[in-house]
Structure formats: structure tokens, C-alpha cells
Amino acid sequence: xxxxxxxxxxxxxxxxxxxxxxxxxxxxxxxxxxxxxxxxxxxxxxxxxxxxxxxxxxxxxxxxxxxxxxxxxxxxxxxxxxxxxxxxxxxxxxxxxxxxxxxxxxxxxxxxxxxxxxxxxxxxxxxxxxxxxxxxxxxxxxxxxxxxxxxxxxxxxxxxxxxxxxxxxxxxxxxxxxxxxxxxxxxxxxxxxxxxxxxxxxxxxxxxxxxxxxxxxxxxxxxxxxxxxxxxxxxxxxxxxxxxxxxxxxxxxxxxxxxxxxxxxxxxxxxxxxxxxxxxxxxxxxxxxxxxxxxxxxxxxxxxxxxxxxxxxxxxxxxxxxx
Ligand code: NAI
Numbered sequence: 001x002x003x004x005x006x007x008x009x010x011x012x013x014x015x016x017x018x019x020x021x022x023x024x025x026x027x028x029x030x031x032x033x034x035x036x037x038x039x040x041x042x043x044x045x046x047x048x049x050x051x052x053x054x055x056x057x058x059x060x061x062x063x064x065x066x067x068x069x070x071x072x073x074x075x076x077x078x079x080x081x082x083x084x085x086x087x088x089x090x091x092x093x094x095x096x097x098x099x100x101x102x103x104x105x106x107x108x109x110x111x112x113x114x115x116x117x118x119x120x121x122x123x124x125x126x127x128x129x130x131x132x133x134x135x136x137x138x139x140x141x142x143x144x145x146x147x148x149x150x151x152x153x154x155x156x157x158x159x160x161x162x163x164x165x166x167x168x169x170x171x172x173x174x175x176x177x178x179x180x181x182x183x184x185x186x187x188x189x190x191x192x193x194x195x196x197x198x199x200x201x202x203x204x205x206x207x208x209x210x211x212x213x214x215x216x217x218x219x220x221x222x223x224x225x226x227x228x229x230x231x232x233x234x235x236x237x238x239x240x241x242x243x244x245x246x247x248x249x250x251x252x253x254x255x256x257x258x259x260x261x262x263x264x265x266x267x268x269x270x271x272x273x274x275x276x277x278x279x280x281x282x283x284x285x286x287x288x289x290x291x292x293x294x295x296x297x298x299x300x301x302x303x304x305x306x307x308x309x310x311x312x313x314x315x316x317x318x319x320x321x322x323x
Pocket of ligand 1: 017018019039041043044047078130154155204
């Protein structure tokens, strides 16, 4: 039997951990020996209000009741000062930061034409700028330590789209781009950066789901994936995982085979594009590419033409349309 994965001597910062998914991550990490900073500014679902200490305090109390170690923090992830103060509270209480779970979130759903700048900006500020504000001071400590585990929280709304959520979808997909680069910068310091797209019952989803499904959507069906990604055992970096109701899969950006058009230094025409539309759209043998350079190299080295096209009649010329 596998040894139980533990987080002894590790320190985790979990943003928005006063309720919902973040609270469950905090309780479960603490139950496996992790010291936890429970951050939550205690606002309403749309980010209004705030300044209530009780959600974070309650979770800290729960952790202490079960014999764990935790401190509360009420700072706002949406400002650089808030992010710095959140990480400082980990240093003050426990002397290090090994794990950051960027989980704090709000919703301001509106169809696009009703999406006022205020609603756009508020969602960007918490999800995207929040992850930047908190991760940056932590990353510097992780780099010195030579160890770090960072979690971004995306959403199916960002990965696939959801009506009425242009702000939220943009912020959530931006976190995937953030991960894509941070995984490269953290690579040689054993800093792993991964992204989870959760699906769970919380106040963010209670009015979206039918009640009978809602009951089966405990955050505990998501948290094992997040804890695994936070563990020393995790060798993955730069990956996206969907997790909900006990179902798990990996999502990825895939790139199809490239088609080369134009002759020498003569650029292709838009008719060339139209004529080759099917080939350009093909995802046959699609690949995952790890960084910009490998994507460039892959695009500039199209797959060998199919056998019959590769051996044209004598004097024949291979036209892209033949491939
Ligand atoms: P929740 O509303 O229960 O938890 C979010 C917490 O973040 C709240 O306790 C809130 O007070 C806190 N928070 C909000 N703004 C903050 C700020 N500026 N600074 C510090 N804390 C702040 O919601 P839930 O569902 O647990 O969401 C957690 C994360 O998972 C969010 O990022 C959300 O977008 C994401 N998510 C959730 C899904 C679900 O099915 N529940 C689906 C996809 C993504």
C-alpha cells in the first residue's frame, strides 16, 4: 500500500479559503500536517462588502480543533500590497511558503453589451491580478528554497466558454497563460505550476445547478487533485486538470499539423487559404507543445507529405493542395 502523502513541515497559502473550495483545501492540507495561511477578505459573491474576519477565523478555528496549525489573513488579493501582506503573514507565522493556491474569486456575470468596465475590471482584479499579486512575493521565496507548488484556478467557462461570462472567462483563461510561462521560469528551481478547473457546489454555483446535482458536488470531490498537485510527489508542471464530482481529466491546448503555402518569397493569397481550408483545420496527429520555441520549430517543420504526394510523377511538383 502506498504511504499516505503528507505535508509535514510544509507551509501553504490559500487565498479565498474562508469558504467553498478554498476552505476544503485548507482543512485537508492541515489534516495532513501542512501549516496553513487561511486568507479571505470576507466579501459578498460579487466582491462587494469585505472586511469580515469571520470566514477566515472560522476555518482557522476548525483547523485548530482538529489539532492542526493555521493563521488567518484578511488582506485583499486584488492589490500588490495585499498580496505582499498575505505572503508576509506566512513568513511571520511559519518562516516559509511552499505552496500557493490561487483560489480567491468573485463573479459579475452580464451579457457582453451590459458588461460595464466596473464589472470587467473587478473580476480581472481578483482572479488575474490577484494571482499575480500573491504569487510574485511567494515565487521569490520558493526560488531561494528550491521548492514550490503553485496552483492556478481556471474554469470550464474560460477553457470552453460560457454565456454571460466574458469577464470571468478572460480572467480564467489568462491564468492558463500565466502558468504556461511561470512553469518555464520555475522549472529549474523545482517550482511546479499547475491549473485546476473545479466543479463544485459553493455560493458561486448554488443558483446555476439543479438541487439534486448540487448535493453531489462536494468540494471534497475536487480537493484530492489539488492536494496531489501541491505534493512533493507531483512531478507535473504546466498542466490543466478538470475536477468535479469525482471525475478527473486533463485539458490541453493542441496544435494541428502545419500547412506551408506560398512559393519561396511570394506570400500566399487568401485563395490559397480558402483552397487549403480543410488541411489547415486538420487536427490529425495534433501535438502539445511546451513553449514558444518548440511551437515555432514545429510550425516551420510541417510533417512529410503523404506517400503518394511525396513521389510525384517525374517532373511533377508537389503542390500543397496535393498533400
Ligand atoms: P466561494 O465564493 O465559496 O469562495 C471564494 C472565496 O474567495 C470567498 O470566500 C471570498 O470571500 C474570497 N474572496 C473573494 N475576493 C477576494 C479577495 N479580493 N481577496 C481575498 N479573498 C477573496 O467560491 P468557490 O466556488 O469555492 O470558488 C473558488 C475558486 O474556484 C474561484 O476562483 C472560482 O472562480 C473557481 N471555480 C469554482 C467553480 C465551482 O464550480 N465552484 C467552477 C470553476 C471555477
